[in-house]
Amino acid sequence: MAVTQFNPTCSKTHLHSSQLPFLSRTLPRHRHCTIAPLHRTQQARICCSVAPNEVQVPAVKTSDPKSKPECYGVFCLTYDLRAEEETRSWKKLINIAVSGAAGMIANHLLFKLASGEVFGPDQPIALKLLGSERSIQALEGVAMELEDSLFPLLREVSIGIDPYEVFQDAEWALLIGAKPRGPGMERADLLDINGQIYAAQGRALNAVASRNVKVIVVGNPCNTNALICLKNAPNIPAKNFHALTRLDENRAKCQLALKAGVFYDKVSNVTIWGNHSTTQVPDFLNARIDGLPVKEVVKDQKWLEEEFTEKVQKRGGALIQKWGRSSAASTSVSIVDAIRSLVTPTPEGDWFSSGVYSDGNPYGIAEGIVFSMPCRSKGDGDYELVKDVIFDDYLQQRIAKV
Numbered sequence: 528m529a530v531t532q533f534n535p536t537c538s539k540t541h542l543h544s545s546q547l548p549f550l551s552r553t554l555p556r557h558r559h560c561t562i563a564p565l566h567r568t569q570q571a572r573i574c575c576s577v578a579p580n581e582v583q584v585p586a587v588k589t590s591d592p593k594s595k596p597e598c599y600g601v602f603c604l605t606y607d608l609r610a611e612e613e614t615r616s617w618k619k620l621i622n623i624a625v626s627g628a629a630g631m632i633a634n635h636l637l638f639k640l641a642s643g644e645v646f647g648p649d650q651p652i653a654l655k656l657l658g659s660e661r662s663i664q665a666l667e668g669v670a671m672e673l674e675d676s677l678f679p680l681l682r683e684v685s686i687g688i689d690p691y692e693v694f695q696d697a698e699w700a701l702l703i704g705a706k707p708r709g710p711g712m713e714r715a716d717l718l719d720i721n722g723q724i725y726a727a728q729g730r731a732l733n734a735v736a737s738r739n740v741k742v743i744v745v746g747n748p749c750n751t752n753a754l755i756c757l758k759n760a761p762n763i764p765a766k767n768f769h770a771l772t773r774l775d776e777n778r779a780k781c782q783l784a785l786k787a788g789v790f791y792d793k794v795s796n797v798t799i800w801g802n803h804s805t806t807q808v809p810d811f812l813n814a815r816i817d818g819l820p821v822k823e824v825v826k827d828q829k830w831l832e833e834e835f836t837e838k839v840q841k842r843g844g845a846l847i848q849k850w851g852r853s854s855a856a857s858t859s860v861s862i863v864d865a866i867r868s869l870v871t872p873t874p875e876g877d878w879f880s881s882g883v884y885s886d887g888n889p890y891g892i893a894e895g896i897v898f899s900m901p902c903r904s905k906g907d908g909d910y911e912l913v914k915d916v917i918f919d920d921y922l923q924q925r926i927a928k929v
């Protein structure tokens with residue numbers, strides 16, 4: 528049976544930022560949730576949705592008070608799960624940092640991460656949520672909802688507005704936070720403001736994240752932001768940075784499936800070449816439907832070159848017109864897909880698209896940029912570029928125009 532430990536002396540506590548790294552350490556096989564808004568320049572404040580006097584459970588004093596960070600309310604509870612059959616085989620806790628954590632994309636994503644559907648049912652996680660001064664209240668609300676969801680794999684939640692503290696020891700950094708584009712804007716219009724955010728976050732990752740952190744840049748324009756981020760993080764391999772083009776791949780698969788009258792899962796080998804922008808090239812030459820080249824199933828070259836391509840390129844804008852804001856749920860699903868593609872082996876013969884650093888690519892694409900290309904993974908978080916793709920004049924010319 529689980530032992531519940533509670534430190535009744537905890538109260539609303541102020542911590543100095545030097546104490547905060549301690550908050551993110553969690554003993555193996557203990558479930559421990561801490562919500563700690565972190566701020567580099569001000570004193571950090573521990574908060575949660577439950578006041579200490581509202582905790583009614585029988586409490587057991589922690590034998591070694593130093594073994595637990597200061598906290599109060601429900602986050603002071605530690606469940607000793609060592610005896611539990613299920614948790615004994617769990618993997619070591621991983622730290623996942625998410626920026627823009629109070630936004631709509633994150634609101635979909637965080638609950639998927641915490642449920643285990645992304646990293647697996649035996650992978651406990653700590654969520655480190657980065658917001659802004661303006662969003663800190665909302666971020667507390669997010670943390671409260673995570674708390675209310677009773678996710679067994681979610682051991683720890685910390686929230687803050689300083690990337691140097693939130694990114695501490697991060698093994699995954701999902702960088703969503705950015706100004707979104709509105710109706711009538713192009714993603715490139717966001718470069719000035721979002722470029723600065725990603726430069727700062729790159730520096731923070733470089734200083735405090737795990738040396739092998741995997742970074743997925745979602746905020747637009749994501750290819751350029753990913754490049755800015757990696758250039759500001761010289762101590763982290765450039766190969767570890769990704770710009771999210773999986774959403775475009777998913778959109779392309781959907782359109783091909785619709786046209787061919789097949790279900791999505793029959794569509795494979797779809798590459799998005801280039802940027803997550805209207806210049807991207809959804810590759811129907813190498814794509815397959817039910818194992819056959821798309822062109823053998825969809826015998827309508829004009830549709831493929833014009834309607835299909837444009838629909839995928841402009842899908843984000845079309846959604847903004849409908850919603851009055853940019854896509855959120857499907858973006859979060861594509862982040863999940865992008866991570867899962869890196870942590871599970873790619874099915875034989877297939878691949879996935881990701882915006883990655885172009886150095887050493889076998890396709891003749893300019894070096895030193897972030898460009899979406901076909902990748903395969905062994906499931907170890909890393910990837911390699913796929914070599915056996917074919918090019919025709921049309922594809923080559925379109926890629927050259929990106």
Ligand code: LMR
Nearest residue numbers: 708714747843844853854
């Ligand atoms: C999308 O493609 O839906 C997002 O990048 C949002 C946008 O600006 O289009």
